Amino acid sequence: MQRPVEDSEDRGPNWSQQGFADQSVRQVVRVATGGATLRIRLSNSYGTTPLRLTAATVGRSAGDAQVWPGTARKLTFGGTQGTTIAPGRDIVSDAEALSTSPLEKLTVTLYFADRTGPATFHRFTTATSYRASGRHLADSGGDAFKASTNAWYFLSGVEVSGAASPRRGTVVAFGDSLMDGTGAMPGADNRFTDKLAERLAAARRPLGVVNAGIGGNRILNDSPCYGDKATDRFRRDVLDRPGVRTVIIHLGANDIGAPETGDPCMGSAPRVTAHQIIGAHKELIRASHASGVKAVGATILPMKGALFPVYSEQGEKVRAAVNHWIRTSGAYDAVLDVDRALADPADPALPRHGYVFQDGLHPNEAGFHAIASAVNLNAL
Structure with a gap:
Protein backbone atom coordinates (compact mmCIF):
# COMPACT_ATOMS: atom_id res chain seq x y z
CA MET A 1 0.00 0.00 0.00
CA GLN A 2 1.09 3.59 -0.72
CA ARG A 3 0.29 7.15 0.21
CA PRO A 4 -2.28 8.93 -1.99
CA VAL A 5 -0.72 10.91 -4.84
CA GLU A 6 -1.99 13.00 -7.72
CA ASP A 7 -2.65 11.32 -11.03
CA SER A 8 -0.51 12.13 -14.06
CA GLU A 9 -0.64 11.87 -17.84
CA ASP A 10 1.98 9.11 -18.02
CA ARG A 11 0.56 7.04 -15.15
CA GLY A 12 -3.14 7.53 -15.87
CA PRO A 13 -5.99 8.59 -13.60
CA ASN A 14 -6.24 7.57 -9.98
CA TRP A 15 -8.77 8.51 -7.33
CA SER A 16 -6.54 8.36 -4.27
CA GLN A 17 -6.48 12.05 -3.39
CA GLN A 18 -10.18 12.68 -3.89
CA GLY A 19 -11.28 9.43 -2.26
CA PHE A 20 -14.90 8.27 -2.41
CA ALA A 21 -18.36 9.35 -1.21
CA ASP A 22 -21.61 7.51 -2.00
CA GLN A 23 -19.68 5.39 -4.47
CA SER A 24 -19.01 1.71 -5.10
CA VAL A 25 -15.51 0.55 -6.02
CA ARG A 26 -15.19 -2.84 -7.77
CA GLN A 27 -11.71 -4.34 -7.90
CA VAL A 28 -10.62 -7.44 -9.81
CA VAL A 29 -7.97 -9.71 -8.28
CA ARG A 30 -6.61 -13.17 -9.04
CA VAL A 31 -5.98 -15.68 -6.26
CA ALA A 32 -2.93 -17.90 -6.56
CA THR A 33 -4.32 -20.90 -4.69
CA GLY A 34 -7.77 -22.27 -4.05
CA GLY A 35 -9.67 -23.00 -0.88
CA ALA A 36 -13.04 -23.30 0.81
CA THR A 37 -13.21 -19.91 2.51
CA LEU A 38 -11.72 -16.48 2.08
CA ARG A 39 -11.48 -13.10 3.74
CA ILE A 40 -10.27 -9.70 2.57
CA ARG A 41 -7.79 -7.36 4.20
CA LEU A 42 -8.38 -3.62 4.04
CA SER A 43 -5.86 -0.92 4.89
CA ASN A 44 -6.10 2.64 6.17
CA SER A 45 -2.33 2.77 6.61
CA TYR A 46 -1.99 6.31 5.28
CA GLY A 47 -5.38 7.68 6.31
CA THR A 48 -5.52 10.60 8.71
CA THR A 49 -9.15 10.03 9.74
CA PRO A 50 -11.23 6.91 10.50
CA LEU A 51 -12.33 5.10 7.33
CA ARG A 52 -16.01 4.11 7.31
CA LEU A 53 -16.85 1.18 5.03
CA THR A 54 -20.61 0.81 4.67
CA ALA A 55 -20.65 -2.68 3.13
CA ALA A 56 -18.67 -5.07 0.92
CA THR A 57 -19.17 -8.12 -1.29
CA VAL A 58 -16.97 -10.65 -3.05
CA GLY A 59 -17.89 -12.72 -6.09
CA ARG A 60 -16.53 -14.55 -9.11
CA SER A 61 -15.35 -12.31 -11.92
CA ALA A 62 -17.20 -12.61 -15.23
CA GLY A 63 -14.81 -10.24 -16.98
CA ASP A 64 -14.39 -6.47 -16.76
CA ALA A 65 -16.73 -5.15 -14.01
CA GLN A 66 -19.12 -8.10 -14.28
CA VAL A 67 -19.81 -10.73 -11.61
CA TRP A 68 -21.17 -14.20 -12.32
CA PRO A 69 -24.84 -14.14 -11.27
CA GLY A 70 -25.51 -15.83 -7.97
CA THR A 71 -21.90 -15.80 -6.79
CA ALA A 72 -21.80 -12.51 -4.86
CA ARG A 73 -21.38 -12.95 -1.11
CA LYS A 74 -21.87 -10.28 1.53
CA LEU A 75 -18.80 -9.80 3.68
CA THR A 76 -19.01 -9.09 7.40
CA PHE A 77 -16.63 -7.61 9.92
CA GLY A 78 -17.13 -8.90 13.43
CA GLY A 79 -20.58 -10.04 12.38
CA THR A 80 -21.73 -6.69 10.97
CA GLN A 81 -21.90 -5.54 7.36
CA GLY A 82 -19.81 -2.40 7.79
CA THR A 83 -16.72 -1.40 9.72
CA THR A 84 -14.58 1.54 10.67
CA ILE A 85 -10.81 1.36 10.27
CA ALA A 86 -8.70 3.65 12.45
CA PRO A 87 -5.94 5.74 10.85
CA GLY A 88 -2.78 3.72 10.34
CA ARG A 89 -4.53 0.37 10.85
CA ASP A 90 -5.64 -2.66 8.84
CA ILE A 91 -8.67 -4.89 9.33
CA VAL A 92 -9.71 -8.30 7.99
CA SER A 93 -13.22 -9.43 7.22
CA ASP A 94 -14.82 -12.50 8.70
CA ALA A 95 -14.16 -15.68 6.74
CA GLU A 96 -16.78 -16.24 4.04
CA ALA A 97 -17.63 -19.61 2.48
CA LEU A 98 -16.75 -19.21 -1.20
CA SER A 99 -14.79 -22.02 -2.77
CA THR A 100 -12.04 -20.87 -5.11
CA SER A 101 -9.75 -22.58 -7.59
CA PRO A 102 -6.09 -21.76 -8.20
CA LEU A 103 -5.65 -18.75 -10.51
CA GLU A 104 -9.35 -17.78 -10.35
CA LYS A 105 -10.34 -14.12 -10.68
CA LEU A 106 -12.59 -12.52 -8.10
CA THR A 107 -14.27 -9.15 -7.75
CA VAL A 108 -14.27 -7.28 -4.45
CA THR A 109 -16.83 -4.47 -4.28
CA LEU A 110 -16.66 -1.82 -1.54
CA TYR A 111 -19.39 0.75 -0.89
CA PHE A 112 -18.65 4.00 0.92
CA ALA A 113 -21.75 6.01 1.85
CA ASP A 114 -19.68 8.63 3.69
CA ARG A 115 -16.74 10.61 2.41
CA THR A 116 -13.54 8.63 2.86
CA GLY A 117 -10.96 11.37 2.45
CA PRO A 118 -7.72 10.53 0.60
CA ALA A 119 -7.34 6.80 0.01
CA THR A 120 -4.55 4.42 0.93
CA PHE A 121 -3.97 2.65 -2.39
CA HIS A 122 -1.63 0.77 -4.73
CA ARG A 123 -0.70 2.97 -7.66
CA PHE A 124 0.44 0.71 -10.51
CA THR A 125 -1.37 -2.50 -11.32
CA THR A 126 -1.93 -4.40 -14.51
CA ALA A 127 -5.53 -4.93 -13.42
CA THR A 128 -8.52 -2.62 -13.84
CA SER A 129 -10.69 -1.26 -11.04
CA TYR A 130 -14.11 0.31 -11.55
CA ARG A 131 -16.22 2.99 -9.86
CA ALA A 132 -19.98 3.59 -9.79
CA SER A 133 -22.11 6.29 -8.20
CA GLY A 134 -24.33 4.96 -5.44
CA ARG A 135 -24.66 1.49 -3.95
CA HIS A 136 -24.02 -1.30 -6.48
CA LEU A 137 -22.68 -4.11 -4.32
CA ALA A 138 -24.78 -6.92 -5.79
CA ASP A 139 -24.86 -5.84 -9.46
CA SER A 140 -23.87 -8.74 -11.70
CA GLY A 141 -23.63 -6.44 -14.70
CA GLY A 142 -21.06 -3.74 -15.04
CA ASP A 143 -23.16 -0.97 -16.62
CA ALA A 144 -23.15 1.23 -13.52
CA PHE A 145 -19.35 1.13 -13.28
CA LYS A 146 -18.61 3.80 -15.85
CA ALA A 147 -15.19 4.98 -14.57
CA SER A 148 -12.04 2.84 -14.45
CA THR A 149 -8.45 3.06 -13.31
CA ASN A 150 -5.37 0.85 -13.02
CA ALA A 151 -5.00 1.14 -9.25
CA TRP A 152 -6.33 -0.63 -6.15
CA TYR A 153 -7.92 1.21 -3.20
CA PHE A 154 -7.84 0.11 0.45
CA LEU A 155 -7.74 -3.57 -0.62
CA SER A 156 -4.42 -5.00 0.54
CA GLY A 157 -5.08 -8.73 0.40
CA VAL A 158 -7.39 -11.64 -0.32
CA GLU A 159 -6.61 -14.49 2.08
CA VAL A 160 -7.71 -18.02 1.16
CA SER A 161 -7.99 -20.91 3.61
CA GLY A 162 -9.46 -24.38 3.84
CA ALA A 163 -7.30 -26.09 1.18
CA ALA A 164 -6.67 -29.82 1.32
Whole structure:
Protein backbone atom coordinates (compact mmCIF):
# COMPACT_ATOMS: atom_id res chain seq x y z
CA MET A 1 0.00 0.00 0.00
CA GLN A 2 1.09 3.59 -0.72
CA ARG A 3 0.29 7.15 0.21
CA PRO A 4 -2.28 8.93 -1.99
CA VAL A 5 -0.72 10.91 -4.84
CA GLU A 6 -1.99 13.00 -7.72
CA ASP A 7 -2.65 11.32 -11.03
CA SER A 8 -0.51 12.13 -14.06
CA GLU A 9 -0.64 11.87 -17.84
CA ASP A 10 1.98 9.11 -18.02
CA ARG A 11 0.56 7.04 -15.15
CA GLY A 12 -3.14 7.53 -15.87
CA PRO A 13 -5.99 8.59 -13.60
CA ASN A 14 -6.24 7.57 -9.98
CA TRP A 15 -8.77 8.51 -7.33
CA SER A 16 -6.54 8.36 -4.27
CA GLN A 17 -6.48 12.05 -3.39
CA GLN A 18 -10.18 12.68 -3.89
CA GLY A 19 -11.28 9.43 -2.26
CA PHE A 20 -14.90 8.27 -2.41
CA ALA A 21 -18.36 9.35 -1.21
CA ASP A 22 -21.61 7.51 -2.00
CA GLN A 23 -19.68 5.39 -4.47
CA SER A 24 -19.01 1.71 -5.10
CA VAL A 25 -15.51 0.55 -6.02
CA ARG A 26 -15.19 -2.84 -7.77
CA GLN A 27 -11.71 -4.34 -7.90
CA VAL A 28 -10.62 -7.44 -9.81
CA VAL A 29 -7.97 -9.71 -8.28
CA ARG A 30 -6.61 -13.17 -9.04
CA VAL A 31 -5.98 -15.68 -6.26
CA ALA A 32 -2.93 -17.90 -6.56
CA THR A 33 -4.32 -20.90 -4.69
CA GLY A 34 -7.77 -22.27 -4.05
CA GLY A 35 -9.67 -23.00 -0.88
CA ALA A 36 -13.04 -23.30 0.81
CA THR A 37 -13.21 -19.91 2.51
CA LEU A 38 -11.72 -16.48 2.08
CA ARG A 39 -11.48 -13.10 3.74
CA ILE A 40 -10.27 -9.70 2.57
CA ARG A 41 -7.79 -7.36 4.20
CA LEU A 42 -8.38 -3.62 4.04
CA SER A 43 -5.86 -0.92 4.89
CA ASN A 44 -6.10 2.64 6.17
CA SER A 45 -2.33 2.77 6.61
CA TYR A 46 -1.99 6.31 5.28
CA GLY A 47 -5.38 7.68 6.31
CA THR A 48 -5.52 10.60 8.71
CA THR A 49 -9.15 10.03 9.74
CA PRO A 50 -11.23 6.91 10.50
CA LEU A 51 -12.33 5.10 7.33
CA ARG A 52 -16.01 4.11 7.31
CA LEU A 53 -16.85 1.18 5.03
CA THR A 54 -20.61 0.81 4.67
CA ALA A 55 -20.65 -2.68 3.13
CA ALA A 56 -18.67 -5.07 0.92
CA THR A 57 -19.17 -8.12 -1.29
CA VAL A 58 -16.97 -10.65 -3.05
CA GLY A 59 -17.89 -12.72 -6.09
CA ARG A 60 -16.53 -14.55 -9.11
CA SER A 61 -15.35 -12.31 -11.92
CA ALA A 62 -17.20 -12.61 -15.23
CA GLY A 63 -14.81 -10.24 -16.98
CA ASP A 64 -14.39 -6.47 -16.76
CA ALA A 65 -16.73 -5.15 -14.01
CA GLN A 66 -19.12 -8.10 -14.28
CA VAL A 67 -19.81 -10.73 -11.61
CA TRP A 68 -21.17 -14.20 -12.32
CA PRO A 69 -24.84 -14.14 -11.27
CA GLY A 70 -25.51 -15.83 -7.97
CA THR A 71 -21.90 -15.80 -6.79
CA ALA A 72 -21.80 -12.51 -4.86
CA ARG A 73 -21.38 -12.95 -1.11
CA LYS A 74 -21.87 -10.28 1.53
CA LEU A 75 -18.80 -9.80 3.68
CA THR A 76 -19.01 -9.09 7.40
CA PHE A 77 -16.63 -7.61 9.92
CA GLY A 78 -17.13 -8.90 13.43
CA GLY A 79 -20.58 -10.04 12.38
CA THR A 80 -21.73 -6.69 10.97
CA GLN A 81 -21.90 -5.54 7.36
CA GLY A 82 -19.81 -2.40 7.79
CA THR A 83 -16.72 -1.40 9.72
CA THR A 84 -14.58 1.54 10.67
CA ILE A 85 -10.81 1.36 10.27
CA ALA A 86 -8.70 3.65 12.45
CA PRO A 87 -5.94 5.74 10.85
CA GLY A 88 -2.78 3.72 10.34
CA ARG A 89 -4.53 0.37 10.85
CA ASP A 90 -5.64 -2.66 8.84
CA ILE A 91 -8.67 -4.89 9.33
CA VAL A 92 -9.71 -8.30 7.99
CA SER A 93 -13.22 -9.43 7.22
CA ASP A 94 -14.82 -12.50 8.70
CA ALA A 95 -14.16 -15.68 6.74
CA GLU A 96 -16.78 -16.24 4.04
CA ALA A 97 -17.63 -19.61 2.48
CA LEU A 98 -16.75 -19.21 -1.20
CA SER A 99 -14.79 -22.02 -2.77
CA THR A 100 -12.04 -20.87 -5.11
CA SER A 101 -9.75 -22.58 -7.59
CA PRO A 102 -6.09 -21.76 -8.20
CA LEU A 103 -5.65 -18.75 -10.51
CA GLU A 104 -9.35 -17.78 -10.35
CA LYS A 105 -10.34 -14.12 -10.68
CA LEU A 106 -12.59 -12.52 -8.10
CA THR A 107 -14.27 -9.15 -7.75
CA VAL A 108 -14.27 -7.28 -4.45
CA THR A 109 -16.83 -4.47 -4.28
CA LEU A 110 -16.66 -1.82 -1.54
CA TYR A 111 -19.39 0.75 -0.89
CA PHE A 112 -18.65 4.00 0.92
CA ALA A 113 -21.75 6.01 1.85
CA ASP A 114 -19.68 8.63 3.69
CA ARG A 115 -16.74 10.61 2.41
CA THR A 116 -13.54 8.63 2.86
CA GLY A 117 -10.96 11.37 2.45
CA PRO A 118 -7.72 10.53 0.60
CA ALA A 119 -7.34 6.80 0.01
CA THR A 120 -4.55 4.42 0.93
CA PHE A 121 -3.97 2.65 -2.39
CA HIS A 122 -1.63 0.77 -4.73
CA ARG A 123 -0.70 2.97 -7.66
CA PHE A 124 0.44 0.71 -10.51
CA THR A 125 -1.37 -2.50 -11.32
CA THR A 126 -1.93 -4.40 -14.51
CA ALA A 127 -5.53 -4.93 -13.42
CA THR A 128 -8.52 -2.62 -13.84
CA SER A 129 -10.69 -1.26 -11.04
CA TYR A 130 -14.11 0.31 -11.55
CA ARG A 131 -16.22 2.99 -9.86
CA ALA A 132 -19.98 3.59 -9.79
CA SER A 133 -22.11 6.29 -8.20
CA GLY A 134 -24.33 4.96 -5.44
CA ARG A 135 -24.66 1.49 -3.95
CA HIS A 136 -24.02 -1.30 -6.48
CA LEU A 137 -22.68 -4.11 -4.32
CA ALA A 138 -24.78 -6.92 -5.79
CA ASP A 139 -24.86 -5.84 -9.46
CA SER A 140 -23.87 -8.74 -11.70
CA GLY A 141 -23.63 -6.44 -14.70
CA GLY A 142 -21.06 -3.74 -15.04
CA ASP A 143 -23.16 -0.97 -16.62
CA ALA A 144 -23.15 1.23 -13.52
CA PHE A 145 -19.35 1.13 -13.28
CA LYS A 146 -18.61 3.80 -15.85
CA ALA A 147 -15.19 4.98 -14.57
CA SER A 148 -12.04 2.84 -14.45
CA THR A 149 -8.45 3.06 -13.31
CA ASN A 150 -5.37 0.85 -13.02
CA ALA A 151 -5.00 1.14 -9.25
CA TRP A 152 -6.33 -0.63 -6.15
CA TYR A 153 -7.92 1.21 -3.20
CA PHE A 154 -7.84 0.11 0.45
CA LEU A 155 -7.74 -3.57 -0.62
CA SER A 156 -4.42 -5.00 0.54
CA GLY A 157 -5.08 -8.73 0.40
CA VAL A 158 -7.39 -11.64 -0.32
CA GLU A 159 -6.61 -14.49 2.08
CA VAL A 160 -7.71 -18.02 1.16
CA SER A 161 -7.99 -20.91 3.61
CA GLY A 162 -9.46 -24.38 3.84
CA ALA A 163 -7.30 -26.09 1.18
CA ALA A 164 -6.67 -29.82 1.32
CA SER A 165 -2.91 -29.62 1.89
CA PRO A 166 -1.76 -29.09 5.49
CA ARG A 167 1.62 -27.77 4.28
CA ARG A 168 0.38 -24.80 2.32
CA GLY A 169 2.03 -21.46 2.79
CA THR A 170 2.82 -18.15 1.12
CA VAL A 171 5.68 -16.87 -1.01
CA VAL A 172 5.96 -13.08 -1.05
CA ALA A 173 7.58 -11.32 -4.02
CA PHE A 174 8.96 -8.13 -2.48
CA GLY A 175 10.60 -5.23 -4.25
CA ASP A 176 10.19 -2.72 -7.04
CA SER A 177 8.56 -2.55 -10.47
CA LEU A 178 10.04 -5.89 -11.52
CA MET A 179 7.90 -7.55 -8.86
CA ASP A 180 5.00 -5.11 -9.28
CA GLY A 181 4.66 -6.09 -12.95
CA THR A 182 5.58 -3.01 -14.99
CA GLY A 183 5.86 -4.19 -18.59
CA ALA A 184 3.07 -6.76 -18.40
CA MET A 185 -0.01 -6.19 -20.53
CA PRO A 186 -3.00 -4.86 -18.55
CA GLY A 187 -5.49 -7.55 -17.62
CA ALA A 188 -3.39 -10.41 -19.00
CA ASP A 189 -1.96 -11.69 -15.68
CA ASN A 190 1.55 -11.89 -17.11
CA ARG A 191 3.54 -10.48 -14.19
CA PHE A 192 6.39 -12.47 -12.68
CA THR A 193 4.15 -13.36 -9.75
CA ASP A 194 1.45 -14.64 -12.13
CA LYS A 195 3.93 -16.81 -13.98
CA LEU A 196 5.34 -18.15 -10.70
CA ALA A 197 1.85 -18.91 -9.39
CA GLU A 198 1.08 -20.78 -12.62
CA ARG A 199 4.26 -22.88 -12.24
CA LEU A 200 3.37 -23.72 -8.65
CA ALA A 201 -0.22 -24.61 -9.56
CA ALA A 202 0.92 -26.83 -12.44
CA ALA A 203 3.37 -28.60 -10.12
CA ARG A 204 0.60 -28.98 -7.49
CA ARG A 205 2.67 -27.14 -4.92
CA PRO A 206 0.41 -25.68 -2.20
CA LEU A 207 2.05 -22.27 -2.11
CA GLY A 208 0.25 -18.99 -2.64
CA VAL A 209 2.05 -16.03 -4.17
CA VAL A 210 1.68 -12.48 -2.85
CA ASN A 211 2.82 -9.53 -4.97
CA ALA A 212 4.38 -6.96 -2.62
CA GLY A 213 6.18 -4.96 -5.29
CA ILE A 214 5.86 -1.20 -5.62
CA GLY A 215 6.97 0.42 -8.89
CA GLY A 216 9.82 2.85 -8.17
CA ASN A 217 10.44 1.47 -4.67
CA ARG A 218 13.90 1.78 -3.12
CA ILE A 219 15.69 -0.08 -0.36
CA LEU A 220 17.43 2.96 1.15
CA ASN A 221 15.11 5.94 0.71
CA ASP A 222 11.40 6.80 0.87
CA SER A 223 9.80 8.68 -2.00
CA PRO A 224 6.55 10.66 -2.36
CA CYS A 225 5.11 8.48 -5.13
CA TYR A 226 6.88 5.13 -4.81
CA GLY A 227 6.28 3.99 -1.27
CA ASP A 228 8.14 3.79 1.99
CA LYS A 229 11.67 2.47 1.74
CA ALA A 230 11.80 -1.30 1.71
CA THR A 231 13.44 -1.71 5.10
CA ASP A 232 10.58 0.26 6.72
CA ARG A 233 7.70 -1.53 4.98
CA PHE A 234 9.15 -5.05 5.19
CA ARG A 235 7.35 -6.14 8.35
CA ARG A 236 3.94 -4.88 7.25
CA ASP A 237 4.15 -6.09 3.66
CA VAL A 238 5.97 -9.40 4.20
CA LEU A 239 6.42 -10.70 7.73
CA ASP A 240 2.92 -9.82 8.96
CA ARG A 241 1.27 -11.73 6.12
CA PRO A 242 -0.32 -14.99 7.28
CA GLY A 243 1.50 -18.22 6.49
CA VAL A 244 4.62 -16.67 4.96
CA ARG A 245 7.36 -19.23 4.35
CA THR A 246 9.56 -17.52 1.78
CA VAL A 247 10.29 -14.03 0.49
CA ILE A 248 11.91 -13.21 -2.88
CA ILE A 249 13.66 -9.82 -2.78
CA HIS A 250 14.53 -7.68 -5.82
CA LEU A 251 15.77 -4.23 -4.75
CA GLY A 252 18.48 -1.72 -5.52
CA ALA A 253 17.79 -0.77 -9.15
CA ASN A 254 15.92 2.43 -8.26
CA ASP A 255 18.50 3.41 -5.66
CA ILE A 256 21.14 3.15 -8.37
CA GLY A 257 19.12 4.84 -11.11
CA ALA A 258 17.35 7.61 -9.16
CA PRO A 259 20.18 10.20 -9.39
CA GLU A 260 20.07 9.94 -13.21
CA THR A 261 16.31 10.35 -13.67
CA GLY A 262 15.60 13.76 -12.18
CA ASP A 263 12.17 12.39 -11.26
CA PRO A 264 10.55 14.68 -8.64
CA CYS A 265 8.45 11.73 -7.51
CA MET A 266 11.62 10.15 -6.14
CA GLY A 267 12.16 12.97 -3.67
CA SER A 268 15.72 12.81 -2.33
CA ALA A 269 17.94 10.93 -4.80
CA PRO A 270 21.46 10.60 -3.37
CA ARG A 271 24.11 8.51 -5.08
CA VAL A 272 24.50 5.22 -3.30
CA THR A 273 27.26 2.68 -2.89
CA ALA A 274 27.18 -1.09 -3.20
CA HIS A 275 28.13 -1.25 0.49
CA GLN A 276 24.99 0.69 1.45
CA ILE A 277 22.67 -1.46 -0.68
CA ILE A 278 24.24 -4.69 0.59
CA GLY A 279 23.87 -3.49 4.18
CA ALA A 280 20.15 -2.94 3.64
CA HIS A 281 19.79 -6.39 2.06
CA LYS A 282 21.47 -7.88 5.11
CA GLU A 283 18.92 -6.09 7.31
CA LEU A 284 16.06 -7.71 5.37
CA ILE A 285 17.71 -11.14 5.60
CA ARG A 286 18.14 -10.82 9.37
CA ALA A 287 14.50 -9.79 9.78
CA SER A 288 13.37 -12.74 7.63
CA HIS A 289 15.38 -15.29 9.55
CA ALA A 290 14.27 -13.90 12.90
CA SER A 291 10.69 -14.66 11.82
CA GLY A 292 11.53 -18.12 10.44
CA VAL A 293 11.12 -17.00 6.84
CA LYS A 294 13.44 -18.17 4.05
CA ALA A 295 14.99 -15.32 2.02
CA VAL A 296 15.70 -15.63 -1.72
CA GLY A 297 17.85 -12.89 -3.25
CA ALA A 298 17.08 -11.75 -6.79
CA THR A 299 19.95 -10.15 -8.71
CA ILE A 300 19.27 -6.69 -10.16
CA LEU A 301 18.04 -6.68 -13.75
CA PRO A 302 20.14 -5.27 -16.64
CA MET A 303 19.75 -1.47 -16.82
CA LYS A 304 21.87 -0.31 -19.76
CA GLY A 305 19.17 -0.49 -22.43
CA ALA A 306 16.61 1.72 -20.71
CA LEU A 307 15.09 4.43 -22.93
CA PHE A 308 14.92 6.85 -19.98
CA PRO A 309 17.91 7.95 -17.89
CA VAL A 310 18.71 5.34 -15.23
CA TYR A 311 22.04 4.01 -16.50
CA SER A 312 25.51 5.31 -15.75
CA GLU A 313 28.93 3.67 -15.79
CA GLN A 314 29.31 4.25 -12.06
CA GLY A 315 25.85 2.84 -11.42
CA GLU A 316 26.72 -0.24 -13.48
CA LYS A 317 29.72 -0.87 -11.21
CA VAL A 318 27.42 -0.70 -8.19
CA ARG A 319 24.90 -3.06 -9.80
CA ALA A 320 27.64 -5.56 -10.69
CA ALA A 321 29.04 -5.47 -7.14
CA VAL A 322 25.63 -6.02 -5.54
CA ASN A 323 24.84 -8.87 -7.93
CA HIS A 324 28.19 -10.52 -7.23
CA TRP A 325 27.47 -10.37 -3.50
CA ILE A 326 23.96 -11.82 -3.92
CA ARG A 327 25.34 -14.70 -6.00
CA THR A 328 28.42 -15.58 -3.96
CA SER A 329 28.11 -14.41 -0.34
CA GLY A 330 25.82 -17.15 0.88
CA ALA A 331 23.86 -14.56 2.87
CA TYR A 332 20.64 -15.45 1.08
CA ASP A 333 19.17 -18.94 1.46
CA ALA A 334 18.83 -19.18 -2.31
CA VAL A 335 19.36 -17.00 -5.38
CA LEU A 336 17.05 -16.10 -8.28
CA ASP A 337 19.40 -14.82 -10.98
CA VAL A 338 17.15 -12.28 -12.71
CA ASP A 339 20.20 -10.64 -14.29
CA ARG A 340 21.36 -13.78 -16.10
CA ALA A 341 17.80 -14.78 -17.03
CA LEU A 342 17.33 -11.48 -18.90
CA ALA A 343 20.83 -10.50 -20.04
CA ASP A 344 21.99 -10.35 -23.66
CA PRO A 345 24.87 -12.83 -24.00
CA ALA A 346 26.71 -10.38 -26.29
CA ASP A 347 26.53 -7.56 -23.72
CA PRO A 348 25.39 -8.68 -20.24
CA ALA A 349 24.68 -5.09 -19.18
CA LEU A 350 21.85 -5.09 -21.76
CA PRO A 351 18.65 -7.18 -21.71
CA ARG A 352 17.79 -9.51 -24.58
CA HIS A 353 15.64 -7.62 -27.09
CA GLY A 354 12.98 -10.32 -27.05
CA TYR A 355 12.65 -10.16 -23.27
CA VAL A 356 12.17 -6.44 -22.78
CA PHE A 357 9.20 -4.07 -22.76
CA GLN A 358 9.14 -1.01 -25.04
CA ASP A 359 10.80 1.14 -22.35
CA GLY A 360 14.00 -0.88 -22.80
CA LEU A 361 14.21 -1.79 -19.11
CA HIS A 362 11.28 -3.79 -17.78
CA PRO A 363 10.58 -7.37 -18.86
CA ASN A 364 7.79 -8.15 -21.28
CA GLU A 365 5.72 -11.33 -21.08
CA ALA A 366 8.61 -13.46 -22.39
CA GLY A 367 10.96 -11.80 -19.91
CA PHE A 368 8.68 -12.46 -16.95
CA HIS A 369 8.30 -16.05 -18.14
CA ALA A 370 12.11 -16.39 -18.24
CA ILE A 371 12.45 -15.08 -14.69
CA ALA A 372 9.73 -17.37 -13.33
CA SER A 373 11.30 -20.30 -15.16
CA ALA A 374 14.59 -19.57 -13.39
CA VAL A 375 13.03 -20.07 -9.95
CA ASN A 376 14.02 -23.29 -8.21
CA LEU A 377 10.65 -24.37 -6.82
CA ASN A 378 12.36 -26.61 -4.25
CA ALA A 379 14.01 -23.49 -2.80
CA LEU A 380 10.59 -22.09 -1.91
